[in-house]
Amino acid sequence: MHDIRLSDARLDPSVCLAALDQATHNAGGIASFLGKVRANDRADDGVEALELSHYEPLTLPGMEDLGARASARFSLMGLVMVHRIGMLYPGDPIVLVAAAARHRRDAIAAVDFCMDHLKSAAWFWKREKRADGWHWIEPRASDHEDLARW
């Protein structure tokens, strides 16, 4: 089972995980990562909203290609990769990656692999709204270092 898609509506991780669980009842385990809009404790630099934009001809095909590479590299029985687009608020889920496998290491490593690639190479542009207006998010050097692990 491969469930790889973009979503402009609120992401419900429990629904996606339940579907993966149902579809892979022979699996030995499921690993998952849920990325969320960070809620900042300090009011002065708090993020009020996050807008995720994408480019239709590249973004989803890029995620599908990533899913295919994860499946080729790890022994998986199912993979879920759902990414939000549009306007998000602190606490909202942004991305869910979940992998089902016979053995836990494949599942855990596949999720880690997909997240490192999504964070550094997926076709998304983010801007944050703070008290003083909108700011585009620049790529971080650490995201590219994470990619070098693979």
Next chain:
Amino acid sequence: MAVTVLFLGPLRDMAGCQSVDLAAPLDWDGLLAQVDAAVAEQLKSERVNVACAGKVLGDKRTLQARDGDEVALLPPVSGG
């Protein structure tokens, strides 16, 4: 018909619009000459990629967009 040039991410703010239609055919020099000077400066940087008709160009200077093509200007991604 024309070539639609799409400004993604921060380039949209720099260009002041989401897209412009330019006359076809459109090559690299034609693109640089017809976009805002600040956008052209960014385009020359290695960090900005160009896609034509849904494919990222390995060498953006080889751009040859035809009638009806969409050219997307892709600044560095912020990651998922």
